[in-house]
Amino acid sequence: MPRLAYLGPEGTFTEEALRLLDPTAERLPCATVSAALNAARSGDADGAVVPLENSIEGAITTTLDEFAWGEPLLINAELLLPVQFSLLARPGTEIPHIKRVYTHPAAITQCRAYISRELPDAVVVAAPSTAAAAQEVSLPGSPYDAAIAARIAGEHYGLVELAGHIGDRSDTVTRFVKVSRPGPLPEATGSDRTTLVVFLADDHPGALLEMLTEFSVRGVNLTRIESRPTGDGIGRYFFHFDFEGHVADARVGEAIAGLHRICGEVRFLGSYPRADGVAPQIKRGTSDPEFAEAGDWLAKVRAGQV
Numbered sequence: 015m016p017r018l019a020y021l022g023p024e025g026t027f028t029e030e031a032l033r034l035l036d037p038t039a040e041r042l043p044c045a046t047v048s049a050a051l052n053a054a055r056s057g058d059a060d061g062a063v064v065p066l067e068n069s070i071e072g073a074i075t076t077t078l079d080e081f082a083w084g085e086p087l088l089i090n091a092e093l094l095l096p097v098q099f100s101l102l103a104r105p106g107t108e109i110p111h112i113k114r115v116y117t118h119p120a121a122i123t124q125c126r127a128y129i130s131r132e133l134p135d136a137v138v139v140a141a142p143s144t145a146a147a148a149q150e151v152s153l154p155g156s157p158y159d160a161a162i163a164a165r166i167a168g169e170h171y172g173l174v175e176l177a178g179h180i181g182d183r184s185d186t187v188t189r190f191v192k193v194s195r196p197g198p199l200p201e202a203t204g205s206d207r208t209t210l211v212v213f214l215a216d217d218h219p220g221a222l223l224e225m226l227t228e229f230s231v232r233g234v235n236l237t238r239i240e241s242r243p244t245g246d247g248i249g250r251y252f253f254h255f256d257f258e259g260h261v262a263d264a265r266v267g268e269a270i271a272g273l274h275r276i277c278g279e280v281r282f283l284g285s286y287p288r289a290d291g292v293a294p295q296i297k298r299g300t301s302d303p304e305f306a307e308a309g310d311w312l313a314k315v316r317a318g319q320v
């Protein structure tokens with residue numbers, strides 16, 4: 015039974031994602047995304063489950079930066095989780111009396127309209143996770159009047175639900191990934207995604223276009239691209255890419271080998287089955303048999319046989 019670290023405590027959305035990704039895993043709650051990833055790196059856990067992006071606010075930058083700068087980890091699974099937020103408080107609390115609200119920053123951005131409409135005078139404070147907020151609010155002397163978290167977190171920490179479904183949109187989805195220390199990759203399924211971090215060798219006109227060309231000419235469809243600051247000054251960025259396909263696919267392998275040739279550093283973050291099961295549309299000339307046939311043809315040309 016694998017032991018998986020996650021952003022805890024009990025009752026986070028990440029825990030829900032972990033249970034869906036691996037119902038039999040032993041769960042190790044951690045206070046932060048970084049602590050969960052460090053548990054996987056050190057061997058305290060066999061892997062970790064962390065949020066990567068959501069459909070409203072985009073990337074969870076702590077996760078992206080950990081993947082880029084921390085000891086290498088490989089993504090081996092992803093999950094898309096619809097999330098619903100509730101306003102939770104100690105029994106007896108009434109909404110007009112709520113002055114301080116505690117929750118995770120991702121919940122703040124996803125419940126903006128509700129907060130400004132129903133809690134216009136409340137101060138909203140960032141918590142390490144939604145469940146950490148619920149746990150804190152449950153303490154009798156807590157400086158916070160309410161938490162925004164999953165309904166189940168309220169049940170777990172003895173809070174009452176003052177309002178449910180308070181997200182600005184009812185169809186918000188968060189994408190979670192499961193990572194482990196580098197090792198054998200999941201096999202290609204025909205519906206896979208690959209994630210990379212790329213650092214430029216040097217800044218020059220067309221550097222981004224050159225990277226994109228490596229994908230474009232091999233018919234590889236991107237599903238996410240982010241630029242993140244390197245920390246070396248304004249205007250210095252590195253890039254995250256998600257794209258369709260598995261590194262075992264010829265077009266994907268050729269594209270990332272091309273990036274390796276022209277960029278400063280390419281960090282491979284994994285090839286893993288897509289949560290939505292969508293298969294890529296393969297452009298003419300970019301299938302594995304077509305790459306193999308072209309390789310055979312080139313070998314004959316080099317051998318003077320054509």
Ligand SMILES: O=C(O)C(=O)Cc1ccccc1
Binds near residue numbers: 021118120144
């Ligand atoms: O704090 C949590 O419960 C998390 O798992 C992070 C998070 C917060 C808000 C939406 C999705 C994930």
